Amino acid sequence: MRRLTKGTLLSTSAALFALPVLAQDDVSASEDASASGRETIIVTAQRREENLQEVPLSVAVVSAAALEKSNIQTLEQFLTAVPGVNITQEIPPRGAQTFIRGVGNIVGLESSVGLYTDGIYQPMVLSALLRLNDIERVEVLKGPQGTLFGRNSTAGAIQLVTRKPADEFDGNMSIGYGNFDTFDANAYLTTPIGESVQTSIAVTYKNQAEGWGDNLLRPGEDIYRDRYFLGRGKINFDLTDRTSLLIGGHYVDAWSATASSTGGGFPGATVGATLDTTPPIIYPNPTDFYDGRAFLAPFRESQAYGVDARLEHELPFANLISITAYQSAKENSRYGGVDIDSFAVNSMPDMESFSQELQLQSLPDSPLQWQAGVYYLDFSIDVISAVFSTSLAGNGLQLDTVDSVESIAGYAQATYEFPSRTSITAGVRYTHDSVKSNPSIDFTSYREDPNYPEVLAVFQGPEHDVSTSFEKVTWRVAVDQKFADHMAYASVSTGYKAGFFASAFFDPPNLIQPETNINYEAGLKMSWDNDRFLFNVAAFWNDLKNVQVSAATLDPMTGSVFVTVANAAKARSRGFDIEAVANDVVDGLSLRASAQILDPTYRRFPNAVATAPSGFLETRDVSGVPTLFVPGCSTPATGIRPGNGGNTDECLSNATGNQLILASKFVGLFGFTYDIPLGDAALSISGDVTYNHGYYWDAPNIFRQPSFTVANGSVRYDLPESLAIGAKTSIVFWMRNITGEKYWSSVRFNPGPQGTLTHPAEPRAYGVILKADF
Secondary structure (H helix, E strand, O other), X not given: OOOOOHHHHHHHHHHHHOOOOOOOOOOOHHHHHHHOOOOOOEEOOOOOOEEHXXXXXXXXXXXXXHHHHHOOXXXXXXXXXXXXXXXXXXXXXXXXXXXXXXXXXXXXXXXXXXXXXXXXXXXXXXHHHHHOOOEEEEEEEEOOEOOOOOOOEOOEEEEEEEOOOOOOOEEEXXXXXXXXXXXXXXXXXXXXXXXXXXXXXXXXXXXXXXXOEEEOOOOOOEEOOEEEEEEEEEXXXXXXXXXXXXXXXEEEEEEEOOOOEEOOOOOOOOOOOOOOOOXXXXXXXXXXXXXXXXXXXXXXXXXXXXXXXXXXXXXXXXXXXXXXXXXXXXXXXXXXXXXXXXXXXXXXXXXXEEEEEEEEEEOOOOOEEEEEEEEEEEEEEEEEEEEEEHHHOOEEEEEEEEEEEEEEEXXXXXXXXXXXXXXXXXEEEEEEEEEEEEEEEEEEEXXXXXXXXXXXXXXEEEEOOEEEEEEEEEEEEEEEEEEOOEEEEEEEEEEEEOOEEEEEOOXXXXXXXXXXXXXXXXXXXXXXXXXXXXXXXXXXXXXXXXXXEEEEEEOOOXXXXXXXXXXXXXXXXXXXXXXEEEEXXXXXXXXXXXXXXXXXXXXXXXXXXXXXXXXXXXXXXXXXXXXXXXXXXXXXXOOOOHHHOOOEEEEEEOOOOOEOEOOXXXXXXXXXXXXXXXXXXXXXXXXXXXXXXXXXXXXXXXXXXXXXXXXEEEEEEEXXXXXXXXXXXXXXXXXXXXXXXXXXXXXXXXXXXXXXXXEEOOOOEEEEEEEEEO
């Protein structure tokens, strides 16, 4: 196989632009697609509405209809919708970890992948937001976003685009029931109020009363179950024929027993040990993949709300846009604790953010399409992590860390199209970030109530107050050539993720350097027969520096586990994205396929933290003296610590040449939809299958997620008008993970008494939905 190099990418780019103009009339694909009944896919990947096939970057779009047909309800389930996107359930309070093209993490204050709702940055990842039924589409922007979007990011961005209030009454309602005693209900309504005001409201409720598995230490108690309520409202004012004001707000109240639990069946996993266990004990894995062990019931509860306002005014030469948003979220979660003598952890984060953006955008008919703006963000998170043990009469540790970032940025981007239909795009952004950290540690007493402990400080440890700032100029240059219904493009773009301070218990916080990425990309977007057939391919190469990688480590003084972060000096992620769509192959049958081929490698990472269960530790001293060694480590592990029961240990490993974490070398998806008219009724059958080659959970590449295949499907029957309930009525039968594939959503190996923390991905789920569209 020919080796992929930067020269190959440049040669590919040159070859794309050397393609002859295909023998087709130069007509508007969008007009013809509309005439044939197929809708042109419009995206806002460049902060303005454009035809997806004319955007010179790699964008994957999942429509509301596709989300409904696969019954995708959370960001974690989105893993099966777009090849190359990996979203895992992380230990609180950080929410979901998101990776695109093998690049990503959620260490520090923010993620390497930006999450946006209608252009508003979401620093607090609320997975259930995807469940709201006013979602119009989800756009996945692959590659660094260092120019237009609110927060600089090195991996990409996921944007949730919701429906605007309409000037006509519209809406839908649904109720559903599924296995695990799951009930859910949804409603969306939009209506005008007079001639110049429109409003909408979307609500959803879910209650999964039965868990996927059992807590083996608390008979009769299920784990991996949840319930939540979400609501979002909008009101739009047409103040004048040139000015509009859109005000929105959302509220989330969620609870789950899905906080990471010890055990879970991962090969070689430990599930905790008592403080004085010597030699180490490896508890047997649960007999069922979805069972776990927790002496205190694991849980996670959160409340969040936010308000935002978007003001648009048309000037004689441009559109002026102001976007203001305030968001707040609180959580309380607990995990760990496998017997009465072992540790458990309560985490209580309190998050708050305010953002303000001002934009100037050229008018749609301007020959030079441009936009410029300034962006401000103030985000803080106060995390109280309470580590306690009932064997110590309720005593433990409390780490209180207040982290914040204040960011201001200015940006500009312009695109000019020449008469030859060649376009050049250039953009630049300046970002200044001020970061602060104020960690403190106390010895505490939890004697009042071990289930919901009242914190009583008995000894105050050291407190640190540190701050620094970073500044970075990022940019993007792209050139594209349109050939009738086809387009070839090449681009170079950069991205940046701010540095931060990593807490280290009694020691001052460690300063983690910013993560940067330079992405080289060349692609071809092709369309035939008025968008009946689409074929898109992109070759990309990411050069990353100071990659921020997290791992769990043990404090030598206290025996307590905390998350540390290291900078991998250099990494590379290169490969291909491929997508093909065939609409109406035969009457009503549409096919889709996509894949990502990836080569993800740490090019230099000599100081990766390796942790391993004691089953991976080897006796290497010929005299019989136990010397512990973790495969891949350059030095022996530090030995069994009484403070962690000998459960696991850690050492520094040279991860140079290893595969990036959570980066699969191949992911492929195939799906279909078959619409069958039945007089005034209709039947629609839809299915998709995703294959993932597998990936590693850790930089030393000791623990691997094996390959897995997930299939989803649904059958929708639109009732005839004679049976409709006053509106278009449908019955939907759906199933996710049809074959019951068992794989993990999160795995973390702790060198401490909590043992391995795991979170299984969803088992087979199925149900029925009754839906009415007004």
